[in-house]
Amino acid sequence: MGAQGCWGLVVILGFLLQAQVLVSQNLTCNFKDLTALQYFMGNLTMKPEGWTMDSSTDCCGWEGITCEPQSAGRVIKLELPKKRLSGKLSDALAALDQLKTLNLSHNFLKDSLPLSLFRMPNLEQLDLSNNDFSGQIPESINLHSIRSFDISSNHFNGSLPSHICVNSSRIRFLDMAVNYFSGDVLSGLGKCSFLEELNLGTDDLNGGVTEDIFQLQNLKVLGLQYNNLGGKLSPGIANLSNLVRFDISSNNFSGEIPDVFGQLKSFQFLVAHSNRFSGRIPSTVSNSPTISLLNLRNNSLEGFIYLNCSAMVALNSLDLATNKFTGPVPDNLPLCRQLRNANLARNNFSGQIPESFREFHSLSYLSVSNSSLRNISSALQILQQCRT
Structure with a gap:
């Protein structure tokens, strides 16, 4: 093919691409989806910018709405x-x-969640975090496609919905986290075999942790903090085996x-x-080549502090304050070449x-x-040399 023929082919492909973009930009919102969005809007005290109750409008052009070109303008994202x-x-x-995506995070939405929300067959990402939702999570959850589920920083209460993994195992x-769930961490979460991140911190959970x-x-x-x-x-x-934090x-x-x-x-x-x-710091911790942050502050750990700094090549932050450690301050800490922050306060060290x-x-x-360290003036002279 000559240069002129190649140029012609490029032009044709350019027109086809432009036509496809124009089609995607001029989607017509499915009427069923438009009606659902208008009902959603009717429960809000202030409608999103550009949304309207006009039945002839195209919701695919509304702020926060993404429609799927291959499915006759069906809404696939509400963000x-x-x-x-x-x-x-x-x-x-x-x-x-x-x-597929419902993201209403960081708003002021309130009251309990409708049961129907937990029965959406194609929903993959649900983010309702940082709102004022309350009440209990229903016992029946059927989100077969869900991958990401975030209801943190609300006012939910009752038992932790560990049963979410029964019919939503792909999460x-x-x-x-940051709710009012109470009671034990019940069994069930182990069925979420694809789970990579689990945050249950700052709730009212008590008792033990299910195996x-x-x-x-x-x-x-x-995170269980x-x-x-x-x-x-x-x-x-x-x-x-893949745990990082x-x-x-x-x-x-x-x-x-x-x-x-x-x-x-x-x-x-x-x-x-x-x-x-x-007891003591576990040897598999004090010899870890991967740990970068170790915070065991405010416990009752005891004995001499031993850290194998030749092995702990990644250690950057160390907090062992408010324990019952004795003996000298470890003289090998400078061999932890990445260590920048060390808190050893409120222990029972001897020497200087x-x-x-x-x-x-x-x-x-x-x-x-x-x-209990002595000779503070000598310590200050030593620490004055700690500079690059």
Whole structure:
């Protein structure tokens, strides 16, 4: 084909592409979906900008609406975050049976959620976080396509809806934090075998943690912080082979921390402050080459502090304050080459700041207050040398 023929082909393809774009921009909203959206709008105290009750309007052009060209203008996305919406959700939303994304986060929506919302067959992403919703989550949840479910920062109460995984097993992201869910973490969450992130922090959960959570081998983030969970921490953590972040801070866990973290090859963040742990720092923690943040503040850990800084090449932040550690301040900490922040305050150390801290060039912050150290003037002279 000559140069002229190739140029002609490019022109034809350009016209076809332009025509396709024009078609997608001139979709006609499905009448059933238009009616559902207008009912939704009718329950709001202030309608979204550009929305109207006119039955001849094309809702595919409304703010926050995405329609699917291949399905006769069916609405597949409803996204209105941070629009200062107030009012409550209408049952009519369930008529959007092709909807894949519903994002109404960071608004002022209130009252309980309609049962029909939990029976939308094609819904993949649900984000209702940071609103004023309340009430209990229904026992019957049938969201077969759901991948991301976020109802955090609301006022939901009752039992934690662990049953969500029975008919919604494909969830990858599940966030129910900052609500008023109470009682035990019941079994059921283990059925969400694809789950990568589970956030249950800042609720009113108490009792123990169901063992089936520790069957979630794809889990990367597990947040249980700021609850009233207690008992011994299960060694089943070792089964979470892809875990990166584990936060159980501000609970009532007790006993020794299981020495099982060596099996977690991607583990970076251990946040377990403000519990009642005793014993020593587990050797699989103090020899971890992947941990970058270690926070065990405000427990009852004891003995000498031993960290293998030759192995802990990623450690950046260390907080061991308010424990019962004894002996000298570890003189090998400068060998943790990435360590910038170290809080060792309120322990029972003996001696003084080690001379080796003159070479602690990575250090930006150090606290050893109320730790029984002597010769403060000497410590200040040593720490003055901590500069790059």
